[in-house]
Amino acid sequence: xxxxxxxxxxxxxxxxxxxxxxxxxxxxxxxxxxxxxxxxxxxxxxxxxxxxxxxxxxxxxxxxxxxxxxxxxxxxxxxxxxxxxxxxxxxxxxxxxxxxxxxxxxxxxxxxxxxxxxxxxxxxxxxxxxxxxxxxxxxxxxxxxxxxxxxxxxxxxxxxxxxxxxxxxxxxxxxxxxxxxxxxxxxxxxxxxxxxxxxxxxxxxxxxxxxxxxxxxxxxxxxxxxxxxxxxxxxxxxxxxxxxxxxxxxxxxxxxxxxxxxxxxxxxxxxxxxxxxxxxxxxxxxxxxxxxxxxxxxxxxxxxxxxxxxxxxxxxxxxxxxxxxxxxxxxxxxxxxxxxxxxxxxxxxxxxxxxxxxxxxxxxxxxxxxxxxxxxxxxxxxxxxxxxxxxxxxxxxxxxxxxxxxxxxxxxxxxxxxxxxxxxxxxxxxxxxxxxxxxxxxxxxxxxxxxxxxxxxxxxxxxxxxxxxxxxxxxxxxxxxxxxxxxxxxxxxxxxxxxxxxxxxxxxxxxxxxxxxxxxxxxxxxxxxxxxxxxxxxxxxxx
RNA sequence: GGGCGCGUAGCCUAGUCUGGAUAGGGCACCGGGUUCCUAACCCGGCGGUCGAGGGUUCAAAUCCCUCCGCGCCCGCCA
Numbered sequence: 001x002x003x004x005x006x007x008x009x010x011x012x013x014x015x016x017x018x019x020x021x022x023x024x025x026x027x028x029x030x031x032x033x034x035x036x037x038x039x040x041x042x043x044x045x046x047x048x049x050x051x052x053x054x055x056x057x058x059x060x061x062x063x064x065x066x067x068x069x070x071x072x073x074x075x076x077x078x079x080x081x082x083x084x085x086x087x088x089x090x091x092x093x094x095x096x097x098x099x100x101x102x103x104x105x106x107x108x109x110x111x112x113x114x115x116x117x118x119x120x121x122x123x124x125x126x127x128x129x130x131x132x133x134x135x136x137x138x139x140x141x142x143x144x145x146x147x148x149x150x151x152x153x154x155x156x157x158x159x160x161x162x163x164x165x166x167x168x169x170x171x172x173x174x175x176x177x178x179x180x181x182x183x184x185x186x187x188x189x190x191x192x193x194x195x196x197x198x199x200x201x202x203x204x205x206x207x208x209x210x211x212x213x214x215x216x217x218x219x220x221x222x223x224x225x226x227x228x229x230x231x232x233x234x235x236x237x238x239x240x241x242x243x244x245x246x247x248x249x250x251x252x253x254x255x256x257x258x259x260x261x262x263x264x265x266x267x268x269x270x271x272x273x274x275x276x277x278x279x280x281x282x283x284x285x286x287x288x289x290x291x292x293x294x295x296x297x298x299x300x301x302x303x304x305x306x307x308x309x310x311x312x313x314x315x316x317x318x319x320x321x322x323x324x325x326x327x328x329x330x331x332x333x334x335x336x337x338x339x340x341x342x343x344x345x346x347x348x349x350x351x352x353x354x355x356x357x358x359x360x361x362x363x364x365x366x367x368x369x370x371x372x373x374x375x376x377x378x379x380x381x382x383x384x385x386x387x388x389x390x391x392x393x394x395x396x397x398x399x400x401x402x403x404x405x406x407x408x409x410x411x412x413x414x415x416x417x418x419x420x421x422x423x424x425x426x427x428x429x430x431x432x433x434x435x436x437x438x439x440x441x442x443x444x445x446x447x448x449x450x451x452x453x454x455x456x457x458x459x460x461x462x463x464x465x466x467x468x469x470x471x472x473x474x475x476x477x478x479x480x481x482x483x484x485x486x487x488x489x490x491x492x493x494x495x496x497x498x499x500x501x502x503x504x505x506x507x508x509x510x511x512x513x514x515x516x517x518x519x520x521x522x523x524x525x526x527x528x529x530x531x532x533x534x535x536x537x538x539x540x541x542x543x
Numbered sequence: 544g545g546g547c548g549c550g551u552a553g554c555c556u557a558g559u560c561u562g563g564a565u566a567g568g569g570c571a572c573c574g575g576g577u578u579c580c581u582a583a584c585c586c587g588g589c590g591g592u593c594g595a596g597g598g599u600u601c602a603a604a605u606c607c608c609u610c611c612g613c614g615c616c617c618g619c620c621a
Contacts, residue, residue, distance in 0.1 A: 311615055315616090377581090404556070409548090416570080423555090423570085
């Protein structure tokens with residue numbers, strides 16, 4: 001640790017260098033801490049190396065899979081993420097939400113919070129209604145432009161999100177040109193709002209959602225709970241929220257009978273302070289249903305975290321205003337991320353045809369990973385090759401997305417997303433596999449790991465230990481700040497430093513240091529595995 | 544026009560909250576390394592007006608102001 005002394009020096013009107021000298025020599029000795037050293041205008045303190053090694057390895061090896069995790073907290077957290085409309089396959093533009101949300105949930109759990117993840121399924125809007133509208137007709141009755149565009153519909157073995165979502169872009173475009181068809185869609189929306197949708201409405205949404213979830217499962221992403229928007233309507237939650245909103249201090253009734261909140265006092269942009277939440281025909285708007293949803297969250301959880309794209313920023317602030325209006329006990333915390341754009345800069349969109357399907361990206365990644373494995377390993381069974389290829393593919397994509405701060409925009413490029421080298425998931429997996437291999441060959445796959453700190457006094461060893469010792473702080477910081485990318489940065493740093501150690505310092509062929517070096521490798525392996533666990537990147541033992 | 548976010552080498556990125564010692568990585572490029580625990584690796588080199596300008600400070604990528612560029616939003620859609 002370095003302490004600058006400029007301020008103190010200015011206070012006593014002396015030059016910083018001599019003040020640093022004086023402070024360093026005057027500092028009383030302290031157990032486990034080396035005497036401070038003055039360096040220019042800084043006084044540097046360091047933990048006595050043996051003490052650092054002993055305490056760090058004791059902790060990492062003693063706690064094992066729990067290393068870096070904090071004791072249980074009382075406050076339960078609901079993490080809502082992904083919540084993509086079930087209208088077709090999952091595309092890469094959406095996956096940032098899922099990866100940030102899933103990683104954050106894991107980090108919060110590690111920091112001690114009981115976490116429940118929720119996926120909010122919007123089955124009430126136009127988008128879901130379009131799917132029901134088109135699939136309620138036999139394909140032979142589809143309007144010609146839709147049939148032509150959604151060529152070869154209905155291959156039964158095709159994933160349902162792909163099959164059912166195929167006509168969606170063309171249908172969406174068709175409806176813009178054909179008001180009479182749009183009327184039919186509006187009628188579907190009305191039936192959903194009335195609580196009596198066509199029976200296939202929910203089934204189609206579930207079918208498509210199932211396909212989307214299968215894609216996410218390939219990335220290790222799953223959800224504890226699903227909240228269907230139409231259920232909030234049917235069970236009266238939306239009605240109760242509307243009642244509360246109408247009674248709110250700044251509720252106003254429009255001339256035509258609609259209701260709004262005059263939210264001028266909440267710091268919203270000038271043009272957005274008039275928030276209509278109920279139409280004249282008594283149907284609710286999205287923001288009102290979101291109020292109902294969040295009231296339901298607050299009844300069960302002590303915190304609510306919502307992962308949202310930047311296009312929902314204003315909605316989030318509006319929602320906060322309305323929740324404050326009705327005296328809700330909590331406000332959600334938001335993690336806002338910037339979009340993933342296509343290579344030429346535009347937004348990734350299903351309708352515009354610019355979307356890259358997550359399944360296609362994963363398939364390509366698995367193909368490339370398989371080639372890499374086969375190129376360097378001849379001793380593996382096909383099943384082992386496949387398992388490694390899948391883990392590498394998923395790890396590469398998750399790491400690639402999560403490594404960047406959420407508020408930076410990301411431009412999608414195939415070659416970068418599929419990189420297995422440098423600052424990547426497979427790089428970290430590889431370091432883990434190396435550590436595993438050392439332990440395996442050393443016959444040291446299980447504890448105990450006896451060590452003698454004086455055998456780990458080299459610069460490589462100490463540097464490595466120092467990074468291992470930082471892991472719990474990194475997890476705590478990531479949980480506190482929602483900077484999930486900090487864990488990815490940490491994992492890469494640890495792997496990088498371990499690779500350096502690996503090249504510089506022999507382990508199994510060493511003499512009296514052998515047992516201690518094995519213990520260090522075991523501690524690094526545990527820490528890498530735990531960091532990868534937070535990122536849901538599989539810590540491979542061989543690759 | 545207003546609101547929010549972003550701008551760090553050819554490209555990507557950490558650090559910005561909480562000001563402090565030569566701005567840390569990666570890709571690409573150049574040069575090395577495999578009788579030794581996995582070369583998806585390691586070592587060295589190349590490359591920086593931290594968007595621009597001003598201010599505060601002993602000290603600014605970091606704080607404040609102005610401007611420029613890019614993205615998103617500004618609906619009785621979701």
